[in-house]
Amino acid sequence: MKPKGSRLSSDCPVEFPKIVTGFAEEVKIRRQSSQGQNVDSCEPKSPELKYRRQRSSSFVNGKYRNKDLTLLENKKIEENNSNSRGLDIGIRYLPRQRELLNAKNGIDFTLMVAGQSGLGKTTFINSLFSTSLIDDEIEENKPIVRHKSVIEGDGTHLNFNVIETPGFGNNMDNAFTWRTMVNYIDEEIRSYIFQEEQPDRVKMVDDRVHCCLYFLRPSNKGIDTLDVVTMKKLAKRVNLIPVIAKADLLTKDELKEFKKEIREIIRVQDVPVCFLFGNDVLNATQDIFERYPYSIIASNEYIINEKGKRVKGRQYEWGNVDIENEKYCDFKILQKTLFDWHLIDLVESTEEYYEKCRSEMLRTRLLKARDCLATKSVEITEEQKKFLEEEMNFDDIEENKLKNYRCYEIINKTVMDKVATEWDPEFITRQLEAKRKFSELSNREISKFRDWKKSLFMEQDNFNQEIEQLNHKLENLQLECQDLEYKLLIGKSSNNHSTDSATLVNVHIKR
């Protein structure tokens, strides 16, 4: 059984992180490879990118010295600087101080692994570090599972969160399966905005998603519609990087073709990769745009590679595959992209996106306050109503200054959650569908009622006609009776010879 606290449902914000002790080993591997052959082939060409990588790398490793120089040379530079008679006292040490501070505080990084079931997402996460972060027993009934870990190494640490989406795409109707992930990403942003408004911000939980690796099934038949739709939805709110899972199931040529095909589909379908980077850092992050989709082979098993080293790899009847060998897949490059080269780019771009969401949400709250005065869609007290009516200027929001905060208080998280639900595409589609069904049903009932009314009128007509015919018959019978009576009277009078002719005439006239 998995240890309690390492995996919790999305609705529980309090978690106990898992501390990974194997990171030092991982750093060592990284250092070895940075001096060795593997990384050389993917050295950045532009000086800017080189600088950014150095910056990211020295940050992650907790270093604040120039990596190209020895410790002694660094010390000499420092001494020279301190002997420069105060001429260069200034801001030149700020970056170093910032690096030290970052190294001390560590950094929060949340990675979402999305994609259809069984593509090796869990195995990939567990392959990243020398210790497994996720236990294999997954509770299928939870749509979002969060794993928290603290990765320690070289005097700094990384609060690494992994968001898994087990069972994605397993439903009969997958029309809105993407909504769970999209809602999670949006909700984390929303809840961070509201946490920032709290007086005590020490215990803030930051689970904003910085990057989403989207796992694509290895095939030579393109991408499923579900994957295209989901990537489209995710790409607008998170740095999305598509990856080809289980790349060992394709031959080298098939993999090359499949990569080309995916790039074409992504271009045609307009799915932006790492959308939050914007254009400013495009040069620095160009390698992601050039390389995607990354092909991955993942494994938690160890093998002995060609150099006799114990490495993570997969064993086949025909031989072994070292997953870190760039000849077979992009596992190592992706690992470096995420943790060595672009970690800060991913976090900072998400921060920028968050700022945009924040200002958008605050504006929405003010507009909602104006709407609720007009439509009474939110329950507010008389006092609040008076404040909104008399003191707020909704035409020029900036004019209100601090009064806006009072308004934010009235339109709180509960109201915004309701608004989010009302804007939810599934909610809207289901609402429209329900309306359509209701109108279909009521139209059917109305037409049934009309038919029934018509048949009733027809029956009534028939009855009226029958009544008329019966009346007619009755009248005829009455006439016949009177005729008979008359004839009877005439017969009697001729027999008696005393019949008063005037009376007979009267009777006849009456008839």
Ligand SMILES: Nc1nc2c(ncn2[C@@H]2O[C@H](COP(=O)(O)OP(=O)(O)OP(=O)(O)O)[C@@H](O)[C@H]2O)c(=O)[nH]1
């Ligand atoms: N051939 C091959 N098999 C892999 C690879 N990665 C993972 N697997 C295998 O695929 C199976 C499923 O892997 P998981 O990591 O559980 O897949 P998942 O995407 O997490 O699955 P869900 O949790 O259901 O979403 C396991 O048997 C893994 O050993 C790979 O790169 N190549």
